[in-house]
Amino acid sequence: SGILNTTEIFEVSSNVGTALTIKKAFGEQPQIFLNALKNIGVQAPCGVRLAGESNPMVYENVGDGRWSGLSLTQMSIGYEVTQTPLQTLTLYNAVANGGKSLRPQLVERLENNGQVVKAFEPEVLNQRICQPDVLAACQTMLNRVADPEGKGTAQYVFAKSPYRVAGKTGTARIAGPNGYDGRYRASFAGYFPAENPRYSCIVVIADTRSGVYYGSSIAGPVFRELANKVYATDPSFHTTSAGLLAENCRLPGSKDGAQADLIQLYESLELPFQGGSAGDWVTVTTGDSSAVLSPRSIETNRVPDVRGMGLRDALYLLENAGLQVKTLGIGTVRRQSIAPGSDLTTTHAITLELS
Secondary structure, eight states, rough: OOOOOHHHHHHTHHHHHHHHHEEEEESHHHHHHHHHHHHHHTSSSOOSSSTTTTBBBOOTTTTSSSSSSSSSHHHHHHHHOOOOOOHHHHHHHHTTTTTTTTTOSOOSSSTTEEEEEEOOOOOOOOSSSHHHHHHHHHHHHHHHTTTSSSSSSSTTTTOOSSSSOEEEEEEEEETTTEEEEEEEEEEEEEETTSSOOOOEEEEEEEOOOOOOIIIIIIIIIHHHHHHHHHHHHHHGGGGHHHHHHHOOOOOOOBEEEEHHHHHHHHHHHHHHHOOSSSSEEEEEEEEESSSEEEEEETTTTTTOOOBBBBHHHHHHHHTTOOOOEEESSBBEEEEEETTTTBBBGGEEEEEEEOO
8 A cells, every 4th residue: 555666666567557657658759768667678579599589579660650648658567579588588687687688598508528629709799788776676667576685576475485585476367359358468578596696587378368367376386486486506606615604505495394294204214394283283383594384273073274384284284174175376375265264164165365
């Protein structure tokens, strides 16, 4: 509630706030907005050496016959423009790369029997897409979107990741022959680690028709799974230096759930943990040096609180309580349609939203 500044508008992905901001800045001279897009390169293909890259559809001037009084605000939230995912990611790479835009390349070098035959140097498309202060503001906004301690649309997606992500969620309606009919395109684009970018990725899930269609709910978790695998398999993210371990490494996050399973997991991996109780269910709080298991009460004839649990444990509790369970998304339970503690005798079905 209240008035949002530009960073907050970006953080919570407010279409209204974005449209009003762009209209206030460029409403009298929309051509300046189009010129700025041209300067940062979004009107041109990125030139990846693959056959078939399509040209982006981005207005170059307001004299275009398709331009209308709505075009400026529509473009500000991603409509009336067309780009390939790789073209969009090229812009994110520039933000991650200190403002320098590079042409995407598929081959770093050619080798023959271990000898480098030819090396391909990075090709600069734009030495600096914007001023340093503007770049810093963009990086801050991208960081805020996925900050676990913030209010961004992806705050929960990376809450237990051992690295920080900078990125942006996207949710777009897809028009058909009869207008908009419940079809959506969900996306998440970003880079990690946010403080020292090494990798970038864009996930686009086209034409989703399920009950959950937001980028944070279905595209964000896919990005997270890919990033987790990269993080786990890239040795440069890991070190045996005791000093660095003590200063930078964090214990892996864990879902809440069955105490016996969690204790077995921590003991098998030789990870430190504290707590435990006589009950069967616990909430896990991951600290810098130890995981703390706190008792989680499950009341008879009351709807269990399964938020923070994985789907297996949540289904076990809810179905044993006599509830029919519908699930939306994948990952950890973030929301449940019936409040925890509600009277079980008055309800028979519940919907879980996972991300």
